[in-house]
Amino acid sequence: xxxxxxxxxxxxxxxxxxxxxxxxxxxxxxxxxxxxxxxxxxxxxxxxxxxxxxxxxxxxxxxxxxxxxxxxxxxxxxxxxxxxxxxxxxxxxxxxxxxxxxxxxxxxxxxxxxxxxxxxxxxxxxxxxxxxxxxxxxxxxxxxxxxxxxxxxxxxxxxxxxxxxxxxxxxxxxxxxxxxxxxxxxxxxxxxxxxxxxxxxxxxxxxxxxxxxxxxxxxxxxxxxxxxxxxxxxxxxxxxxxxxxxxxxxxxxxxxxxxxxxxxxxxxxxxxxxxxxxxxxxxxxxxxxxxxxxxxxxxxxxxxxxxxxxxxxxxxxxxxxxxxxxxxxxxxxxxxxxxxxxxxxxxxxxxxxxxxxxxxxxxxxxxxxxxxxxxxxxxxxxxxxxxxxxxxxxxxxxxxxxxxxxxxxxxxxxxxxxxxxxxxxxxxxxxxxxxxxxxxxxxxxxxxxxxxxxxxxxxxxxxxxxxxxxxxxxxxxxxxxxx
Numbered sequence: 001x002x003x004x005x006x007x008x009x010x011x012x013x014x015x016x017x018x019x020x021x022x023x024x025x026x027x028x029x030x031x032x033x034x035x036x037x038x039x040x041x042x043x044x045x046x047x048x049x050x051x052x053x054x055x056x057x058x059x060x061x062x063x064x065x066x067x068x069x070x071x072x073x074x075x076x077x078x079x080x081x082x083x084x085x086x087x088x089x090x091x092x093x094x095x096x097x098x099x100x101x102x103x104x105x106x107x108x109x110x111x112x113x114x115x116x117x118x119x120x121x122x123x124x125x126x127x128x129x130x131x132x133x134x135x136x137x138x139x140x141x142x143x144x145x146x147x148x149x150x151x152x153x154x155x156x157x158x159x160x161x162x163x164x165x166x167x168x169x170x171x172x173x174x175x176x177x178x179x180x181x182x183x184x185x186x187x188x189x190x191x192x193x194x195x196x197x198x199x200x201x202x203x204x205x206x207x208x209x210x211x212x213x214x215x216x217x218x219x220x221x222x223x224x225x226x227x228x229x230x231x232x233x234x235x236x237x238x239x240x241x242x243x244x245x246x247x248x249x250x251x252x253x254x255x256x257x258x259x260x261x262x263x264x265x266x267x268x269x270x271x272x273x274x275x276x277x278x279x280x281x282x283x284x285x286x287x288x289x290x291x292x293x294x295x296x297x298x299x300x301x302x303x304x305x306x307x308x309x310x311x312x313x314x315x316x317x318x319x320x321x322x323x324x325x326x327x328x329x330x331x332x333x334x335x336x337x338x339x340x341x342x343x344x345x346x347x348x349x350x351x352x353x354x355x356x357x358x359x360x361x362x363x364x365x366x367x368x369x370x371x372x373x374x375x376x377x378x379x380x381x382x383x384x385x386x387x388x389x390x391x392x393x394x395x396x397x398x399x400x401x402x403x404x405x406x407x408x409x410x411x412x413x414x415x416x417x418x419x420x421x422x423x424x425x426x427x428x429x430x431x432x433x434x435x436x437x438x439x440x441x442x443x444x445x446x447x448x449x450x451x452x453x454x455x456x457x458x459x460x461x462x463x464x465x466x467x468x469x470x471x472x473x474x475x476x477x478x479x480x481x482x483x
Contacts, residue, residue, distance in 0.1 A: 022481035031156035031168025054465035094148030112148035192245035249301025262302030405472030417463035
């Protein structure tokens with residue numbers, strides 16, 4: 001391959017907040033600009049977006065921040081040149097001026113590189129054309145394209161001359177959902193919606209064929225489907241106890257031996273059980289906590305209702321936490337509600353070798369406090385910051401625009417959206433500095449602040465367009481190496 005690869009690739013994630021060293025991302029591509037209102041929800045987008053604004057004035061700041069923290073030599077001192085290039089070539093894999101980092105890695109770059117191999121190109125093109133029902137003539141035509149242009153076509157669904165070939169993959173910007181690193185292993189996920197099938201095939205080929213992951217092929221885990229699924233009637237296939245779907249937003253590696261799995265709108269109980277079985281059998285971890293949340297679009301994954309900010313600090317949605325339980329208990333209706341309503345949100349913790357004796361945990365705060373104190377060794381008081389400062393109706397309003405979906409680039413330094421004012425107030429009240437991505441980058445350029453010495457900081461991303469897609473900075477990342 002032409003590209004320079006990492007000679008000794010290391011993947012390891014055993015925490016949500018240890019210093020981030022390498023991650024996968026995907027910048028918004030031309031396919032996002034082709035989402036139409038009539039298909040937006042079928043393609044799992046909440047709204048149509050203005051692509052140039054999303055890229056140039058929002059997501060590009062995300063990339064710049066990640067480079068400053070993970071690979072500063074690629075960006076420091078070059079801002080003026082980068083910002084004055086109308087083509088944005090710095091951000092586009094395959095272009096002459098691409099930043100080409102081996103720490104902040106766009107999956108489109110990796111895809112383009114494996115497509116340089118003839119055997120991979122033939123196999124993947126056949127696979128994509130098969131699921132997209134393309135003609136043999138189209139398959140032959142695709143094989144004539146430059147590898148990096150072919151990668152763009154597979155992701156965006158369209159040719160460079162604007163002709164559409166098949167549906168775009170607007171959700172690929174949410175890289176968290178394609179896989180999760182669990183210690184030195186990669187768990188490949190199984191998307192719940194057919195609109196994301198192509199994503200999972202592209203991810204599978206990248207992880208199994210790219211040299212970056214050559215030494216860990218035996219550490220790539222794929223969850224098996226129900227072996228009898230093809231015999232089941234369609235209505236039974238859709239059952240939470242038969243379908244095998246799991247997305248990365250529902251999986252959190254909170255400590256070296258403890259994994260959280262959410263059972264949600266997108267992740268089934270069956271898949272959680274299958275993941276637990278293989279992870280315990282291979283002795284990768286010894287504790288799995290399954291968090292069953294209501295199957296609602298506004299929750300979707302567990303990382304939309306809580307994420308970790310620091311060893312002893314978590315941000316979460318109050319209505320699904322202890323404060324929500326206490327509020328309900330003041331209401332007479334709570335006492336007379338059918339029992340099954342109370343089980344819509346449940347937390348069960350399973351230990352290896354004792355899977356038949358799970359421990360039920362009453363609320364999120366108890367679970368997260370136990371992780372901070374007993375697993376991460378925090379000596380400081382465990383603190384909780386609530387979406388919307390736990391004020392009605394801002395908790396739910398701001399959770400909808402990802403107030404709880406934060407990426408920690410290091411312990412106590414997180415990236416989130418600028419629009420969640422009440423949540424930002426709550427962070428200020430807990431002693432956090434709130435600073436915009438633009439201002440922070442300017443201070444990094446002037447050496448007024450340094451990434452290595454930054455503490456207790458919430459970095460705000462512009463988010464008018466990004467927030468329409470229903471995913472935050474946590475969703476937009478797949479960490480593959482933390483310190």
